[in-house]
Amino acid sequence: MEGSTSAIFLEYKVKNDVNVIGLKKALLKVYEKNSDQILILMSFSKKGFAVLGANAPEGLQDFKTLNGINNLSMPTSQSDIFIWAHSFSKSVMFDFQESAKEILNEFLTLDLEQEGFRYHDSRDLTGFVDGSANPKGDKRMEEVLVPIGENNGNGSFVITQKWVHDLASFHSHKVEEQEKIIGRTKVDSIELEGDAMPKDSHVSSVDLKVDGEAMKIYRRSFPFANAEEKGLFFLGFAKNLQRFDVQLESMLGLSDDGISDRIMDFSIPKTGGYYFAPSVKELLKHLTN
Numbered sequence: 418m419e420g421s422t423s424a425i426f427l428e429y430k431v432k433n434d435v436n437v438i439g440l441k442k443a444l445l446k447v448y449e450k451n452s453d454q455i456l457i458l459m460s461f462s463k464k465g466f467a468v469l470g471a472n473a474p475e476g477l478q479d480f481k482t483l484n485g486i487n488n489l490s491m492p493t494s495q496s497d498i499f500i501w502a503h504s505f506s507k508s509v510m511f512d513f514q515e516s517a518k519e520i521l522n523e524f525l526t527l528d529l530e531q532e533g534f535r536y537h538d539s540r541d542l543t544g545f546v547d548g549s550a551n552p553k554g555d556k557r558m559e560e561v562l563v564p565i566g567e568n569n570g571n572g573s574f575v576i577t578q579k580w581v582h583d584l585a586s587f588h589s590h591k592v593e594e595q596e597k598i599i600g601r602t603k604v605d606s607i608e609l610e611g612d613a614m615p616k617d618s619h620v621s622s623v624d625l626k627v628d629g630e631a632m633k634i635y636r637r638s639f640p641f642a643n644a645e646e647k648g649l650f651f652l653g654f655a656k657n658l659q660r661f662d663v664q665l666e667s668m669l670g671l672s673d674d675g676i677s678d679r680i681m682d683f684s685i686p687k688t689g690g691y692y693f694a695p696s697v698k699e700l701l702k703h704l705t706n
């Protein structure tokens with residue numbers, strides 16, 4: 418459902434002494450709301466898999482608070498279960514949101530409930546297109562999926578971070594300066610080249626290679642805005658957690674060049690979680706066994 422216009426993100430902790438059979442049935446009931454109008458993804462932390470009595474994929478860790486240079490920080494808010502639903506209809510999303518919470522309430526405690534929307538042609542609230550450098554076609558699956566049978570996997574690692582923007586601060590810069598912060602042009606999202614690309618731009622911070630391997634991830638973030646806060650619910654997928662770790666550390670100025678990401682001058686992450694989203698087949702196995 419590429420280009421979906423409305424999303425909801427739910428992060429839950431499992432209640433103590435939970436009735437596991439009841440929980441599995443409830444999760445299945447929520448998952449079965451998948452239709453041609455709404456797509457639902459379920460993912461679990463290490464503890465989430467343990468509660469289901471399933472083996473977590475190798476390499477799955479909780480998100481740990483990261484402290485960077487100049488007092489920059491990325492906090493953890495690790496939950497046990499993360500659900501993402503998206504659709505082209507806000508009404509469909511609302512119905513889902515209400516019924517999912519009602520079904521799960523007995524078993525889970527809601528840590529985070531965040532709505533998101535598509536802003537113009539998939540732009541972040543800064544006005545920059547978000548997702549331009551995402552891997553496309555077959556390449557996408559190659560970058561995000563752990564192959565069947567490998568590392569007890571078959572699915573994708575997931576990162577969530579709720580970022581809150583200071584838009585007034587960002588917009589106080591002229592467009593040319595904003596482009597240097599992001600590393601792309603504003604109107605048509607063309608990557609800055611050569612000397613025009615600053616070392617502390619967002620793209621320079623996250624377009625990375627480790628031992629010759631490009632640290633590609635697939636991003637499906639959604640902006641949010643209400644009277645209190647405006648920002649981006651950052652949602653990313655990759656075939657291992659290293660790819661996220663390397664990018665986050667670089668943004669915080671913790672990699673060899675010691676340069677932090679200018680994006681952090683006007684936006685700060687308030688939450689952070691790592692999960693693994695099993696394939697449909699694996700998920701149904703976990704929920705019905």
Ligand code: HEM
Pocket residue numbers: 541543545546547548549550551576578580599601606619620623624634636649651653661664665680684
């Ligand atoms: C305030 C939060 C953030 C905002 C507003 C933001 C926005 C953007 C924008 C506008 C682009 C350029 C267009 C594109 O290729 O999509 C971009 C690229 C990218 N972002 Fe972010 N981003 C944020 C956080 C993050 C985080 C936390 C990560 C990593 C965990 C990340 C990873 C990437 C990657 C990998 C690219 C593509 C780089 C390339 O290969 O050219 N972003 N982001």
